[in-house]
Amino acid sequence: MGMILEYMDYHLLPLSLLFAAILFSVCCLGLYLRERSRAGRIEALAAGERKFFKSFAVNRQDFFLLIRRSDLKVLYISPNFQEMTGIEAELVCADIEVLKSLVSPKTARNILEQLGNWDGEQELRLEFDYQMAGEAAGENREESGDRHGLVTLQSDESSACYLVVFCDNTEDYQVRTAMKAELKQAYQESQAKTDFLSKMSHEIRTPMNGILGMLSLARSHVKEPEQTDYYLNRAESLSQFLLTLINDILDMSRIESGKMELEAVPFDLFKVAEKLDSMFRNTTEAKNIQWEIEMQDFDVSRVVGDELRLTQVIINFISNAVKFTPAGGSVTVTFRQMHKIEGKMHLMIRVRDTGKGIKADFISRIFRPFEQEDASTAHHYGGSGLGMAIADNIVRLMDGQIIVESEEGKGTEFVVYISLPIAEGEQFVPETWNEGCPREAAGDLKKAIEEFTLEGVRLLLAEDNDVNAEIAIEIMEMEGAVLERACDGLEAVRMFEESPEHGYDAILMDIQMPNMNGWEAAAQIRKSSRPDADIPIFAMSANAFVEDKRHSIEIGMNGHISKPVDYDEVRELVGEALLGRSTH
Ligand code: ADP
Numbered sequence: 001m002g003m004i005l006e007y008m009d010y011h012l013l014p015l016s017l018l019f020a021a022i023l024f025s026v027c028c029l030g031l032y033l034r035e036r037s038r039a040g041r042i043e044a045l046a047a048g049e050r051k052f053f054k055s056f057a058v059n060r061q062d063f064f065l066l067i068r069r070s071d072l073k074v075l076y077i078s079p080n081f082q083e084m085t086g087i088e089a090e091l092v093c094a095d096i097e098v099l100k101s102l103v104s105p106k107t108a109r110n111i112l113e114q115l116g117n118w119d120g121e122q123e124l125r126l127e128f129d130y131q132m133a134g135e136a137a138g139e140n141r142e143e144s145g146d147r148h149g150l151v152t153l154q155s156d157e158s159s160a161c162y163l164v165v166f167c168d169n170t171e172d173y174q175v176r177t178a179m180k181a182e183l184k185q186a187y188q189e190s191q192a193k194t195d196f197l198s199k200m201s202h203e204i205r206t207p208m209n210g211i212l213g214m215l216s217l218a219r220s221h222v223k224e225p226e227q228t229d230y231y232l233n234r235a236e237s238l239s240q241f242l243l244t245l246i247n248d249i250l251d252m253s254r255i256e257s258g259k260m261e262l263e264a265v266p267f268d269l270f271k272v273a274e275k276l277d278s279m280f281r282n283t284t285e286a287k288n289i290q291w292e293i294e295m296q297d298f299d300v301s302r303v304v305g306d307e308l309r310l311t312q313v314i315i316n317f318i319s320n321a322v323k324f325t326p327a328g329g330s331v332t333v334t335f336r337q338m339h340k341i342e343g344k345m346h347l348m349i350r351v352r353d354t355g356k357g358i359k360a361d362f363i364s365r366i367f368r369p370f371e372q373e374d375a376s377t378a379h380h381y382g383g384s385g386l387g388m389a390i391a392d393n394i395v396r397l398m399d400g401q402i403i404v405e406s407e408e409g410k411g412t413e414f415v416v417y418i419s420l421p422i423a424e425g426e427q428f429v430p431e432t433w434n435e436g437c438p439r440e441a442a443g444d445l446k447k448a449i450e451e452f453t454l455e456g457v458r459l460l461l462a463e464d465n466d467v468n469a470e471i472a473i474e475i476m477e478m479e480g481a482v483l484e485r486a487c488d489g490l491e492a493v494r495m496f497e498e499s500p501e502h503g504y505d506a507i508l509m510d511i512q513m514p515n516m517n518g519w520e521a522a523a524q525i526r527k528s529s530r531p532d533a534d535i536p537i538f539a540m541s542a543n544a545f546v547e548d549k550r551h552s553i554e555i556g557m558n559g560h561i562s563k564p565v566d567y568d569e570v571r572e573l574v575g576e577a578l579l580g581r582s583t584h
Helices: 002-058 081-085 089-094 096-102 105-116 170-220 225-256 269-286 307-323 375-381 387-397 443-451 466-478 489-498 518-527 546-555 567-583
Strands: 063-068 074-077 124-130 147-155 161-168 265-268 290-296 302-305 330-341 344-353 401-407 411-421 458-462 482-486 506-509 537-541 559-562
Touching: 063 081, 074 089, 081 089, 089 096, 105 124, 147 170, 170 225, 225 387, 265 269, 269 290, 269 307, 269 330, 302 411, 307 330, 307 344, 307 387, 307 411, 307 546, 387 401, 443 567, 458 466, 458 489, 466 482, 466 567, 482 489, 489 506, 489 518, 506 518, 506 567, 518 537, 518 546, 537 546, 537 567, 546 559, 559 567
Parallel strands: 290 330, 458 482, 458 506, 506 537, 537 559
Antiparallel strands: 063 074, 063 161, 124 147, 147 161, 265 302, 330 344, 344 411, 401 411
């Protein structure tokens, strides 16, 4: 048995080897033939359908490639390929790698990775930025983002070919991108508004709570005049704070809704400096802070712009400087004419203090609404953190710039750079500015206005709101004024028309009233043929925007007093009008 096996082993081994070799060859041949016939089918498909593909492709914005899977040979390219890519079709046929030149290396890597993970069964969609050949180069090419492509890849039934369809969807992509950006912005704005509202609600409730608390304490101590007086004073200063806050919030919301408009009228920079000087001289003196305003290098003084808004910005800087500078320190305001180009003055306004300074990390946040350096700031110094945001927005509206420099413990400087047109016909060289000693206003008149009282002054008050009317009448009558009240604009006009000539010395006119508003009533009175049609009329209104004030003046009124009414202001304005007249 062993012999037989040995014999068989010996004689059958070459035979089985031969058999195996034949079998292997047959298999290879089979595979080869199958592959050949498939390739033949592919070539035939490409050739056969070429005409059909062509007529289909030329009418489209897309281009097609038919690529053999086994060796990535390009079997068909639609005619608009070159037009859309800037690459000659022959180059792609010679080497498909040339397609990489359409995208950045990063995008190419990304595409290859997705191709590597593709199972070939589902359609594969790829979206990417691309450039036509020769347009740009570099790793960050997609950042230029000129073109956007959408590619779909499918395998044919036999999985022998890929059909690649490329479509330029730049326009669609740009629209989508813009819509996404708008949506994001709208979301952010809505979020910012919600945050602003909740912050605002908190900020308003805090002083409101204080006011109500102080009033209730005052009532419970009504029999102790000193205590009552103390609580009422606290309630009053909290009300003042609340008023400033409300004004700031309104300004801020007008800025944010794009409703703040700037005026362009001639004004005198030296007058602005004078105003600031008289505003802060006493406060700084009382706080023992050295105060100075410098006017440097001016050869003209009148420019065109929005005086009120510019002044508002500088006042905010100065108020902060005074607030954050302890006794013994200094606050210096410098106006400098930098240069004049093409009828414009480039102006620098700097407010420098030697106060507590600002922490470096806060400087980048200082212009955000409601931002203060830390929680203790409001506690020690008050304020709401809106002033800087408003100042920044106003200066931006003026196409200017604010630079902040500060060192903790040493001081701060805010510098505003703006350029304003020089007022027409401006050749006037201003007088030398006596540092810290502004040009004197007409001294006697100023003094007389300061001493003016409403004693014996006959006033027509147009006010529809009973509470407001009652307060105004009581306060002014206590000072000796004689008041008659009209309940709307129509009645005010009638009462004026029916009064004897010069029967009233001045009219205080609410603006929002039924039947006829204050502006219309004032306009009617000005149109009257009576010799006293030029009677001083002052708006006394809760419409407190700068635009409202301007409108009152445009309509022919003599001034605009915002509510809540400051009766010192009423006295001063009425005095100025009446005394000014009598000196003419
Ligand atoms: P407010 O003064 O009402 O708090 P602002 O917006 O005007 O609001 O100022 C924001 C914050 O910036 C202040 O609370 C303060 O922390 C800081 N700041 C502004 N000006 C100065 C200054 N001159 N010195 C020190 N800190 C300042």
